[in-house]
Amino acid sequence: MKKITLKSFLLTFFLNASFLIAQTGGGMWIPNQLNEKEMKEMGMKISPKHIFNTHNPSIKDAVAHFGGGCTSEVISPKGLLLTNHHCGYYSIQSHSTVTNDLLTYGFWASNYEEEKPNEGLKATFIVDIIDVTSQILLGLSDNFTEQQRNIIIKNNINKICSTIKKEDYQNITILPFYNGNQYYAFITETYEDIRLVGAPPSSIGKYGSDTDNWMWPRHTGDFSLFRIYADKNNHPAKYSKDNVPYTPKYYLPISIKEKKENDFSFVYGFPGKTQEYLPASAIEQILEITNPSRISLRNESLKILDHAMRENKEIKIKYAAKYASIANGWKKWIGENQGLLKSNAIKKRKEYENQLVEQSQINLDTKNKNQSLVNALNDLYKNNSRYNKAYTYFNEVFYSNSETFRMAYIVSNLLNASDQDFEKIKLRVIKNVSSIYKNYDSELDRKVSSKMLSMYSMNIEPRFQVAGHEDFEKESSCNIYLTDLWENSYITRERGDLLSILSSDSKENIKYKLKDDAVLNFITPYIEMYRRKILPFHDDFDKKNDSLQRNYMNAQLKSFPSKKFFPDANSTLRVTYGKIDGYTPKDGVNYKPFTTLSGVIEKYIPDDYEFNLPKKLITLYKQKNFGPYSQNGDIIVNYIATNHTTGGNSGSPAFDAHGNLVGLNFDRVWEGTMSDINYDPSICRNIMVDIRYILFIIDKYAGAQRLIDEMKIVK
Numbered sequence: 078m079k080k081i082t083l084k085s086f087l088l089t090f091f092l093n094a095s096f097l098i099a100q101t102g103g104g105m106w107i108p109n110q111l112n113e114k115e116m117k118e119m120g121m122k123i124s125p126k127h128i129f130n131t132h133n134p135s136i137k138d139a140v141a142h143f144g145g146g147c148t149s150e151v152i153s154p155k156g157l158l159l160t161n162h163h164c165g166y167y168s169i170q171s172h173s174t175v176t177n178d179l180l181t182y183g184f185w186a187s188n189y190e191e192e193k194p195n196e197g198l199k200a201t202f203i204v205d206i207i208d209v210t211s212q213i214l215l216g217l218s219d220n221f222t223e224q225q226r227n228i229i230i231k232n233n234i235n236k237i238c239s240t241i242k243k244e245d246y247q248n249i250t251i252l253p254f255y256n257g258n259q260y261y262a263f264i265t266e267t268y269e270d271i272r273l274v275g276a277p278p279s280s281i282g283k284y285g286s287d288t289d290n291w292m293w294p295r296h297t298g299d300f301s302l303f304r305i306y307a308d309k310n311n312h313p314a315k316y317s318k319d320n321v322p323y324t325p326k327y328y329l330p331i332s333i334k335e336k337k338e339n340d341f342s343f344v345y346g347f348p349g350k351t352q353e354y355l356p357a358s359a360i361e362q363i364l365e366i367t368n369p370s371r372i373s374l375r376n377e378s379l380k381i382l383d384h385a386m387r388e389n390k391e392i393k394i395k396y397a398a399k400y401a402s403i404a405n406g407w408k409k410w411i412g413e414n415q416g417l418l419k420s421n422a423i424k425k426r427k428e429y430e431n432q433l434v435e436q437s438q439i440n441l442d443t444k445n446k447n448q449s450l451v452n453a454l455n456d457l458y459k460n461n462s463r464y465n466k467a468y469t470y471f472n473e474v475f476y477s478n479s480e481t482f483r484m485a486y487i488v489s490n491l492l493n494a495s496d497q498d499f500e501k502i503k504l505r506v507i508k509n510v511s512s513i514y515k516n517y518d519s520e521l522d523r524k525v526s527s528k529m530l531s532m533y534s535m536n537i538e539p540r541f542q543v544a545g546h547e548d549f550e551k552e553s554s555c556n557i558y559l560t561d562l563w564e565n566s567y568i569t570r571e572r573g574d575l576l577s578i579l580s581s582d583s584k585e586n587i588k589y590k591l592k593d594d595a596v597l598n599f600i601t602p603y604i605e606m607y608r609r610k611i612l613p614f615h616d617d618f619d620k621k622n623d624s625l626q627r628n629y630m631n632a633q634l635k636s637f638p639s640k641k642f643f644p645d646a647n648s649t650l651r652v653t654y655g656k657i658d659g660y661t662p663k664d665g666v667n668y669k670p671f672t673t674l675s676g677v678i679e680k681y682i683p684d685d686y687e688f689n690l691p692k693k694l695i696t697l698y699k700q701k702n703f704g705p706y707s708q709n710g711d712i713i714v715n716y717i718a719t720n721h722t723t724g725g726n727s728g729s730p731a732f733d734a735h736g737n738l739v740g741l742n743f744d745r746v747w748e749g750t751m752s753d754i755n756y757d758p759s760i761c762r763n764i765m766v767d768i769r770y771i772l773f774i775i776d777k778y779a780g781a782q783r784l785i786d787e788m789k790i791v792k
C-alpha cells in the first residue's frame with residue numbers, strides 16, 4: 078500500500094512538474110481572466126485593465142474580428158484598420174482587373190473618396206464578455222440524455238440572450254468553452270462598411286509565397302489597410318456614401334523603438350480552433366489516419382496543379398489562390414505530424430492520462446470514473462478509425478480537391494432539398510458555382526479528379542466503394558472513364574451552361590434538364606453511399622465524442638485544481654503572451670528571432686513567381702533610405718516569439734510590454750504547427766511582421782504620408 082502511494086506520488090509529482098513547465102508561455106486566455114502576476118514576471122509593464130476594460134476604453138476596443146476568419150486592429154482616430162495581406166486578399170483581388178491589377182501592383186488610396194467599399198466584409202468588436210455558465214447549465218442533471226441536455230441549454234441561451242442589456246446596434250452571442258463546461262456571453266458591435274485603403278504589391282505582401290509559407294526564416298510584408306465607416310452617430314451601418322470614418326473608442330499607439338531577443342510580447346486576436354485536451358487516442362488518429370490521408374491526396378493534386386501552372390500562364394493566375402489554399406493546409410499538416418512525432422506527443426499524453434487516473438486515487442469513485450472515461454474515448458476512436466479514413470478521403474476527393482465533383486455534390490444537395498428550402502439553397506448554389514467557374518479549367522480538373530478518384534478506389538475498403546468501379550484503381554481506366562463523363566455534362570460546361578439552367582428554372586425543370594447529366598449521375602451513387610454508410614457514423618461519433626470530451630475536460634479541470642487551463646480556441650477574443658525568442662528546430666541548427674531587409678534582398682530572384690521584388694524596394698534598400706524605421710543599419714522585416722497562436726490569429730496585433738503596437742501576426746513556424754494539439758514552448762513560435770517594416774513600406778515605398786500622419790507613433 079505504502080509502496081504504491083509513494084510510486085504514484087512520485088509519478089504525479091514528476092508529471093505535474095513537467096506539465097506545468099510545458100504550460101509556461103503557452104495558452105490563449107480569455108482577456109478578462111489574465112494572469113497578471115505571470116505576465117508581469119515575464120516583463121509586462123501595464124495592468125490587465127489596460128488590455129481589457131468594460132468601463133473605460135482599453136486595447137480590446139481596437140481589436141476587431143475581420144471578415145469572419147482573421148483579426149484586425151484600429152490604428153488611427155479615423156478608423157484606419159490594419160490586417161494581413163492574405164486576409165485582405167479576396168478584397169484586393171475583387172477590385173483588380175487586367176488593366177488595374179491591384180494584387181500585382183498594390184494600391185494606395187490618396188484620399189477618402191478613393192477608398193474602396195467591399196460588399197459583405199465586416200469587422201466585429203467585443204463590447205463585453207460575461208460568464209453565464211451557471212444560468213446556462215441551470216436545470217441540468219447528470220442523468221439527462223444529450224438530447225435533453227441540448228434542449229435545456231438552447232432554451233437557457235434564448236432566455237438569457239433576452240435578459241442581457243444591450244444597445245439596438247449591438248448583438249449577443251453565447252458560446253461554450255472547455256467543451257461545454259462553461260459558457261460566456263459576448264456583446265458585439267459589427268461594422269459593415271469596410272473600405273480598402275492600401276495594399277503592397279504581392280511581391281511584398283506575399284513575398285516567398287508557398288515556398289516560404291509556414292517557414293522561418295521569413296521575409297514577408299503580409300499587411301493591408303482598410304477603414305471602418307460608420308453612420309453619423311458613429312454606429313454600424315450598411316455601405317452608404319454618406320457614411321463617415323469611424324471614431325474608435327481606442328486606437329493603438331505604434332512604437333518604432335528597437336526590439337531585442339527576450340522582449341515581452343503579447344498578441345490579441347480571434348484564434349479559430351485548437352484541440353489541446355484530446356486523449357492520446359485522438360492524437361493517434363490525427364497522426365496516423367487523418368493527416369496522412371489528407372497529405373497523400375494533396376501531394377498528388379498539388380503535383381498536377383503545379384505542373385499545369387508552370388506550363389501555362391493563364392492557368393497560373395487562375396489557380397494561384399486555390400493552389401495556395403490547398404498547399405496551406407497540406408504543408409501545415411506535414412509540419413503538424415512531424416512536430417507531434419518529434420515532441421513525443423502521444424507518449425506524453427498517455428502519461429498524462431495515467432496521471433489523471435492516479436491523481437484521483439484518494440477518491441476511488443473518481444478514479445474509476447476517469448479510468449472508464451479514458452477507456453470509452455479509446456474505444457470510440459478505435460471504432461471510428463475506418464470511418465474516419467473513408468470520411469477524410471471522401472471529403473478530400475469529392476469536395477476539397479475536385480471542383481467538378483464539388484459542384485456535382487452541391488447541385489445534388491440542391492436537388493434533394495425540400496420545396497420550402499429550395500429557393501434559398503438555389504441562390505447559395507448559384508453563388509458558389511459562379512465563384513468556382515471564375516477560375517475553373519475543366520481539363521485540368523479532370524486530371525485532378527481522375528487521380529483523386531483512383532486513389533479513393535485504391536485506398537478505401539470495398540464496403541465504401543461503388544459497385545462496378547473496381548477498375549478505377551488503375552488511373553488510366555479512371556481517366557478514360559472521366560473523359561467520357563466530362564464530355565456529357567453541364568457541370569464541366571461541355572453540354573451547355575449549368576448556371577443558366579440553375580438560374581432560370583423551377584426545381585422540377587432543373588431536375589428534368591439534369592436527369593442525364595453524366596457527372597451528376599456518376600457521383601450520385603457515391604453520395605448515396607456516403608450518406609448511408611459514412612455520414613451517419615461520423616455524426617454519431619461526433620455526438621458521442623462531444624459528450625465524452627466534455628466529461629473528459631471536466632475531469633481534467635477537477636483533477637488538477639491548481640493548474641490553470643485555457644479554453645480551446647473557438648474564434649473568440651483571446652490574449653496570448655510570451656517573449657521574442659529564436660529556436661532550435663534540429664541538432665546543429667539555431668534560428669535567430671529576427672530577419673531583415675538585407676535578407677529580403679538575398680532571396681530576390683528576378684521575375685520569379687515567388688521571389689520577385691519591386692524595383693523601388695531594391696532602390697530604397699541600396700540608398701539605405703530607411704527613414705526612422707531602421708535598427709542597426711537595416712530594417713527588421715519579420716520576427717518570432719513564443720506567443721501561442723493559430724489560424725484566425727492572422728492580422729492580430731502584437732504588442733510590447735507597454736501595450737504599444739509593434740508587430741502584426743501572420744503565421745507560425747513549421748516545426749511548431751502541432752501547437753494546435755500539443756503546444757511545446759521549445760519549438761512553437763508565431764511569426765510577425767515588424768511594424769517598422771509596415772511603416773517603411775507605407776511611408777517610403779508607397780509615399781502614403783497621409784496615412785502615417787493619422788497614426789500615433791511612439792519614438
Ligand code: ARG
Pocket residue numbers: 163286287290291401402405724727743744745
Ligand atoms: N500560413 C498562413 C496561414 O495559415 C498564411 C497563408 C497565406 N499564404 C500563403 N502563401 N498561402 O494562413
Ligand code: GLU
Pocket residue numbers: 146147722723724725726727743744745
Ligand atoms: N496564417 C494563419 C491565419 O490565417 C495564421 C497562422 C497560424 O495558423 O498560426 O490565421
